[in-house]
Amino acid sequence: MVKSFSDKKSLSSSRSLPPSDSRQRVSEFMKGLQDKICAGLEELDGEGNFQEDSWVREEGGGGRSRVLKAGGVFEQGGVNFSEVWGKDLPPSILVQRPEAAGHGFYATGTSMVLHPRNPYVPTVHLNYRYFEAGPVWWFGGGIDLTPYYPFVEDVIQFHQTLKTACDRHHSEYYPIFKLWCDEYFYLKHRQETRGVGGIFFDYQDGTGKLYHGPLAESPAHGQSDAVGELEPRTWEQIFAFVQECGNAFLPAYRPIVERRQGTEWGDRERNFQLYRRGRYVEFNLIYDRGTIFGLQTNGRTESILMSLPPLVRWEYSYQPEPGTPEAALYETFLKPQDWVNWQANS
């Protein structure tokens, strides 16, 4: 049952305790997710293989970065696993989780960005992460799709796969995390979404508050059931949900690659793809929390910036010609849409 923000104070703030082997279980899942995704992508790519760099973090922990370059499908793909610990979380996180102040932290996660060569195959991003710090723990993450020449059926199928995964755990997950994704992957200076969205969430700690997004404090949200609160959930429930989301990636993305990989393309499509990749760079360097946090706190730069495309164009004052597929991307796809209930207007 969803309650509106106006009565959130009446909800219990009791928090389920993680099991004693929580860190091991989550990091095993995150590593396994990296393995499974890499195996699935190599099969899909047909030519390329991931090369792994293991690294150790001086302050505690480490990771394994895997990159596939110049494959059959993927011009570049990176899949990272990391597990780190240390004394203090950065101020940007402590603002959201003040209970963590003064405590050591543990964090583990898997992240991925794929840049296909064929402009008809969309770029895609995945990230799931888990934190423990003193009395608090939480899960976050999401998956989002960034097409250049989008097809409505692909976008619906992608969203529907994520919705099905969410619905197995709670009927409120998909609508709220879909909204949050549209809000988070948004280029304010361009007034464009990064792509066609997907799902995104953060600070899922079982206390019932689902939405901690940019509009959480906006009066409009107090009137919307879509950003309300749930009954408390256990650590096990949320971990099961995150596993389902991680495992939904290949079924959501693989059919799109299989359908579009054979589509012929030329200079026009390539030029537009390289131009649009510039938006990915702009988002990741200007807005993305993970990227900025990583760079400012001496993370492993090469692993953090593995998300950047191998080749990118900028062009002053580019505007798509009206009536073209490029214009359709801007007019229809780079605005939030209710994809699972999509009805063609024509």
Added chain:
Amino acid sequence: MVKSFSDKKSLSSSRSLPPSDSRQRVSEFMKGLQDKICAGLEELDGEGNFQEDSWVREEGGGGRSRVLKAGGVFEQGGVNFSEVWGKDLPPSILVQRPEAAGHGFYATGTSMVLHPRNPYVPTVHLNYRYFEAGPVWWFGGGIDLTPYYPFVEDVIQFHQTLKTACDRHHSEYYPIFKLWCDEYFYLKHRQETRGVGGIFFDYQDGTGKLYHGPLAESPAHGQSDAVGELEPRTWEQIFAFVQECGNAFLPAYRPIVERRQGTEWGDRERNFQLYRRGRYVEFNLIYDRGTIFGLQTNGRTESILMSLPPLVRWEYSYQPEPGTPEAALYETFLKPQDWVNWQANS
């Protein structure tokens, strides 16, 4: 005479008043500088012409953006003039100039970034700006050079031209503004300078305090004459200095283009140039005050991002081979050096 920071409290904080026509005089200079630079660059380029977009800012003011695309020398070059006013300066500036709080502001400036096609010709940046807000006014700006395949003689000549311009106004300007440039155009996450530097300054308001850079509060600077304070200077003195700096750009840069433009290059040099251009993008989107401020305050996005290169590469884990010219860039040129007193080690 330079005093150390430790006795700055004893210096007068009296501030010279700007003349009644200050705004008009500075904006005329900034517009004239744009004209002069564009004319000089078209002559140097030989093929390309600048195309102008005039724009109006809803909150007050406007500008003229000029872009040269696909020229003989320049793959892309942008030269912007703007003159804007409004109710409030952004918080990031008010921290440095608290006296401006609650007052309207006026700002005018010219900025430029050039991306040559030949990898032997360096990228270069210029920006000069002037602010008035209530009881305060100040000038800021600088010029810095970013080579891909640098030549020591070019770097020395560039710095010597800027030093000569500075020395005509005060012998302390060049050493302090050269240091500030090395500090400001620095990619912390790469531990690299952006290029071989030049000069950079901000908040020059005549009160004698020259250096307001990132290390101003560091104890080490209190012991260094190089970041001390001067006797107060008048508005006219500082404006004359800024004009000299603006006019020094063509003499500093043109000879380098003329010397290197004919150098032959191939895929190796082009690939390295595109890769290194990625650093320019990283700096401008992660660190550059003007870019971030502009994007976050509804500036004209296309004019702000005109500084981004037309084509860019990222490559995971790239390392130059030891003993190559690419390695020399990292080992010698992307570290602060005393260029005007440079002695070859060999």
